[in-house]
Amino acid sequence: MNKFTTSAFRVRSAPHSTLHPSPRQAEVCRPDEGRTGVVNTQDQMTGAGQAYRVWADAPGSFSTHKITALHHNFHKHPLFQLAELANLAKELVPFEQCRFIRPGISQASSFTHDSQHPDGRSIDEVFGRIEEAGSWVALYNIEVIPRYAALLASIVETMRPHIEREQPGIFNINGFAFISAPPSVTPFHIDRENNIWLQLHGRKTMNVWDHTDRVVVAADAVEDFIVRHSLRKVRFKEEFRARSHQFETQPGDAVYFPSTSPHMTSSDRSWTQPGDGVSISIGVTFYTSVTRRMARVHQVNRLLRKAGMSPAFPGESPTADALKAPIGGMVGMARASLSRAIAPLRRVKLAATAPPGSF
Numbered sequence: 001m002n003k004f005t006t007s008a009f010r011v012r013s014a015p016h017s018t019l020h021p022s023p024r025q026a027e028v029c030r031p032d033e034g035r036t037g038v039v040n041t042q043d044q045m046t047g048a049g050q051a052y053r054v055w056a057d058a059p060g061s062f063s064t065h066k067i068t069a070l071h072h073n074f075h076k077h078p079l080f081q082l083a084e085l086a087n088l089a090k091e092l093v094p095f096e097q098c099r100f101i102r103p104g105i106s107q108a109s110s111f112t113h114d115s116q117h118p119d120g121r122s123i124d125e126v127f128g129r130i131e132e133a134g135s136w137v138a139l140y141n142i143e144v145i146p147r148y149a150a151l152l153a154s155i156v157e158t159m160r161p162h163i164e165r166e167q168p169g170i171f172n173i174n175g176f177a178f179i180s181a182p183p184s185v186t187p188f189h190i191d192r193e194n195n196i197w198l199q200l201h202g203r204k205t206m207n208v209w210d211h212t213d214r215v216v217v218a219a220d221a222v223e224d225f226i227v228r229h230s231l232r233k234v235r236f237k238e239e240f241r242a243r244s245h246q247f248e249t250q251p252g253d254a255v256y257f258p259s260t261s262p263h264m265t266s267s268d269r270s271w272t273q274p275g276d277g278v279s280i281s282i283g284v285t286f287y288t289s290v291t292r293r294m295a296r297v298h299q300v301n302r303l304l305r306k307a308g309m310s311p312a313f314p315g316e317s318p319t320a321d322a323l324k325a326p327i328g329g330m331v332g333m334a335r336a337s338l339s340r341a342i343a344p345l346r347r348v349k350l351a352a353t354a355p356p357g358s359f
């Protein structure tokens with residue numbers, strides 16, 4: 001296991017339905033909702049007069065293709081305090097974007113969640129009892145609220161020069177906030193997007209695996225997820241743990257990981273004390289021209305696999321990728337058109353939905 005021991009990452013003995021909702025949900029953004037999408041000057045500065053930012057210790061060697069420990073000071077931002085997140089949650093209820101997992105879930109469980117609390121609690125009650133052990137709520141696609149869309153954009157903006165050195169064309173910046181009282185976990189899964197994950201409050205252990213590790217997630221499982229929206233073949237086994245990068249995080253710590261990097265989190269009660277027992281983190285996700293190209297190649301690979309072939313995984317053959325990507329883009333657009341045409345047939349629609357960020 002790779003344990004990170006920078007000043008911000010202390011080592012001890014060793015975070016979505018099953019998918020992040022489609023980024024198209026961002027289209028429900030309501031310009032008249034709450035505060036405007038502009039983060040004012042005061043919001044952009046910490047109490048100490050410093051600008052909010054995310055940074056790498058060695059920015060020159062940052063690579064979008066590698067899991068990297070980062071730092072940030074967004075945990076001091078007013079909009080990331082628990083009371084403000086409770087207000088945000090109330091705004092997300094109508095969109096069914098407050099998500100709950102069933103009690104007793106483990107890191108090896110399937111990552112399924114529901115818009116209804118398992119005990120039927122209201123969102124006010126959820127936050128009123130958030131310090132109770134085992135509490136868990138995730139706020140999905142917070143970018144639908146303009147003031148948070150602006151905040152998420154400002155987070156990515158601070159890393160944009162380093163990201164776009166390798167992956168130009170950032171688009172669809174989304175945010176997923178996880179609020180829990182330990183013992184709590186977020187099960188093992190993968191996402192389509194690149195992720196800047198920030199710990200905002202309390203402690204959390206983050207395990208991340210290289211996106212190229214085919215022992216942990218097989219090639220066809222990645223393809224299943226990208227093209228068919230299924231995590232059925234993405235499952236944690238305890239023997240995988242030793243292959244992970246493990247981060248012991250506290251406020252001010254962040255981790256960058258590339259699209260399709262397997263990850264999971266946990267938080268135990270060792271750090272908690274009365275009045276301070278809630279762990280808050282946020283995944284800030286985004287697509288780029290590179291993630292779009294990979295998704296398009298996956299799309300074509302699925303068709304080739306159906307034809308009995310064993311196509312090269314995206315990135316293995318630049319020549320093959322160059323041939324597949326334009327075809328994958330056209331297939332994606334065709335699937336998107338079909339999906340819109342049969343929108344009333346929801347179950348069929350999911351099967352027809354093109355990979356988000358691919359067309």
Ligand SMILES: [Fe+2]
Pocket residue numbers: 015016189190191263283
């Ligand atoms: Fe995730």
